[in-house]
Amino acid sequence: MIPTVEQVRAMTSLLVEREELLAVAKFLKTDPQLQFDFCSCVTAVDYLKQDCIEVVYHLYSVALKHGPIALKVRAPRALDQCRVPSLTPVWRGCEFQEREAFDLYGVKFDGHPDLRRILMWDEFVDHPMRKDYVPPSAMEAKK
Amino acid sequence: MSTIETQMLEVSLGPQHPSTHGVFRMDVVLDGEYVVKLKPVMGYLHRNHEQIGEKMTWLGSMPYTDRLDYFCSMTNNWAYALSVEKMAGIKVPERAEYIRVIMAELTRLLNHACAVGFLLSDCGAWFTPVLYALRERERILDFFETVSGARMMCNYMRFGGVRVDLDEQSLAMARAIVARWPAFLDEFEKLMTENEVLLARTQRVGILPRELAINASVSGPVARASGVAYDIRKVDKYGVYDRFDFRVPVGETGDTFDRFMIRILEMRESVKILHQALRDIPSGPCIAPESKLRGFKVPAGDGYGRIESPKGELGFYLVSEGGAKPYRYHVRPPSFVNLTILEDMCLGHKVADAIIILGSIDIVLGEVDR
């Protein structure tokens, strides 16, 4: 498993396959030279043109005081295929942020203990941060 | 012996509740007075801030960041400006960096003063500490208004510097505020920190172990109270923080009392930084010459910038396509992430404790819900 490494302005990004995400994450956390024990920021980006949703984890190391590195993983945009393994078992701090990514982007995190909507209300059906999201009022205008 | 049949009581504390610090809800299951389950429910103030940010120009998001954590608009501005500057490669003039430090530390003072004030008010101290804190905060807000034109929604920083320069008069004003602050802290500490009722209420309540704090991405004073010696001002050395001599207080137990004390100690350190910054502030321009207001563009790519906001790590993850608008604009709000461990801290304690534990995390709903 050789992830795509990309260096943009002093931030290292690792683009990994979905199947390998969990293993990579565990390695990053436990390797004594890396020790990325602090998962600072979790979010998703909707790349409409590339037809994928990218989930980005920003990792820091509290023990060694280095970072960040961005761990990226991509999933297809289609709602039923948009699944990514959850990293909540590795870093507890992902819990709410993954829920947020699920809520706003529709990314399903397999293995997340409590994957519910967090910011939108439970009855809401769409995922409002997707680039092709049409707000209800605009829908009305289209008619 | 017969047993009495008892029922769990499900109470939803909030969204309209005096001490949830906004429209926040805790779905609590109580066994008598004991909390056996607690689920935080948020989103009542959700306005899709990130999508608004994606529809705005780079500059247009700046006033919106004021509204994230409406107590600390200055640090929000800074975090956003810092992230954009990182991506656009703008160098900030020295004077502007000093001004930013002054503003951020004053923000820290007012935020911590109010946070401990509200925490004590949650303990039932009838608003006296809050009003003392507000009394001092008022002076800082006056200063902010003199400089930026608004008391809370400052909209002060720009990419590459700050909007308005500090003149001698406002610097004197800031010095007066800083000179007063230790006296206020002394008074405040005398009022509360040795109060037996407070000690009984807060010590050994809501303990957050160090490992959990790190694993749950808890940041800011909450993490430091648990013994995580991690301050972004020290680690990233953003701005000109490496030039100041200050210390970062770190607690041991990680209970509510530690979180309370860490904030007070941090205020004392902030006063130190402010003294140095106000003494050493160099002359020069307050905004980078290459910075421009209209037609500002950021090279394509993504970037993550973070600062130590009073509540913790405030980060902005931005993706640019090279255009006038961000492609993705994500806020990593400290109080939202810090809420992750609310349930862990509250279980087994009483409702009254759950309230003060929430108060000790110090959340602002504008930031949690975005």
Place this chain on the structure above:
Amino acid sequence: MDAIYKLIQHYAPKIPDLLALALAVLLPIAIVMGVFLTVFALLTWVERKALGRIQNRRGPNRVGPVGLFQPVADGLKLLTKEDIVPAAADKVVHFLAPVLTVVPAFMVLAVVPVAKGFVPVDLNIGVLFALAVSTGSVLALFMAGWASRNKFSLLGAMRSVAQVVSYEVPMVMAAVVILMAAGTLSSVGIVEAQRGLAGWFVFKPWGLVAFVIFQLCAMAEVARTPFDLPEAESEIVAGYHTEYSGFKFALFQMGEYVAAITMGGITVTMFLGGYLGPGSDLPKIGWLVSAGWFFAKLGIIVVINIWARGTWPRVRVDQLLGFAWKLLLPLALVNIVAMAIWHFASNKLVGWGASAVVLAVAIVALVKINTGQTFEKRSYRFIS
């Protein structure tokens, strides 16, 4: 009462006997109600003003001179407010509860000697009556909490029942000492027993301890900070009166404040020498001077209440109950022993010393046992 009856007969002999009797009964009640309602109104103003100044605010200052008519404005506003009864509430009980809170509060006034020779009813079991009746309000609080069908109300009601019942015990135990000293249950009798230089019971070692216990219990009984758990606004919104609005809410407030005043009155009567003071025995104006003394002392108690409210946080429910059962009650019991030592001591000095030593030892021991591991001194690391 008899005096008024005689006065009426003397000055207006034509009034029929029954009417005179009725007048003699109603007049003191009217006076007491009038005076104490004014005091209540004044107290709300004083409290808001004092809290304001403590907190660097100005307090009410818009209605009338220095905001003096604020209570009137509040009352009018509450009277004209819509009275909301929750759909699920038990209507009858919900309605009865506020009334029942006010009644016992005022009933206690019947035995409080406000001035020399002026006590509405001089019962020979005055103190017992006062303590018994004041407990009645807990029933009303529970009714309010239960009938509202609100979880916050219910929690508040549970807390208030636990609290009032617990604190009743050390309170009575503290009062026992005074009864032993005075040898009577009559409130006038207790006041009269405190005559003389430094005769007030609070100036005796056992009296001081009893006073502190009694005052703390009184604060708990009427739910004042730091014992205001039943209505802890930061935890359970407003406790048992969460679902009350308008005039019913006003009645709750009134019941609470009048209870606070009457409790203060009883404290003054039992420990601070009631209406006694220099000049209270003067022939013509004695009643006025003594009333002045009474209200001045009452003022001190009230100020202490407000001061504490403006300063201290509130305790937690388990700490509250623990405080009553583990600290106040044993102390009150020891206090009875100390009183006995005092009573049977051969001379005054020995009595003073012995009882003081017993109490001091008891206090130190009890505090030590109860605090144990709490109140750690913390130290913090600094990294630079």
Place this chain on the structure above:
Amino acid sequence: MIGKGLMDGLVVTAKNFVGSYFDGNRKERLFTYQYPEERMPLPENSRTFPFLVYDGTPDQMRCTACKVCETECPPQCICIVMDRDANGKPLRRPTVFDIDTSVCMQCGICVEVCPFNAIKMDCDFERSQYARFDDLITHLPTLLKSNEYYHQIKSAEATRVDATRKPAKKPAAAPTPVKPVPTSTDMRTEDERQAWQRGYQGEVGAGEIVWPPVVLKKQSARTPLEQSVSSAPAANDVPWHDSGIELEKRMEMAKERPLADKLMAAMAQVDCQACGYDCRGYANALASGESKDYSRCAPGEEPTKNMLEKLMKEAGKI
């Protein structure tokens, strides 16, 4: 010693109580202002809502309707329609300038981006109104405030501005009698009006929130195309210098001309100077390579920008 903390607290509160009556720095303790009678002195930078500055008479407003503020306003609360004479020739001043106070978030970005120092932030915060929709939209007559007023509220800043400003421009050549200024409310068609109000009710009711928050349509205010085409030919050799003409028509007119003229034809033709030049100057600057930024024509909006980009690319300038 148990109880010391409690007593310390009492001492502090007592000090504050007494201090609020007698202390020398009593004013510092009682920091509140008794609002209607007492007013807080507002610092000069203090900002509330924007207003428009005019020199001399309201006719000589500084605003040129360049729409820079309209495009830059983050919550999109400004609506500007340029004034035109009878022939449809733009007059470089707004006929409609509406600011929706209920949407404005007082950020002051309009002030920063204005190239003419025409829009400034007021200090007046007492803006409560009775009607929820109509009263909260401030129109041109209310927005216009004299330069003296500006001096009055922010003297230092106004003096600074006056020093940097060129001498006040002459009033419009033909001092047309001030006609009643139509407001956007008058101009909105019934449909638009309904849609706009629906937006608000949407906030109250279920899920009908419009984006952007205010849709104040300005197209309806534009003079119909036919009129402007039939209008008198413009000065000398730039017949397209008339913003009433549509972009395509203008490009048609300049088809045979050199690059600078083509570029100029693509501009909005209002000489607003938001780009830092007039239309001619900006076109020359672009053609000569002095400037490479083709996005600065604010009134022309997206079509102009695209056209300029196309022209520049064709000419190999970028």
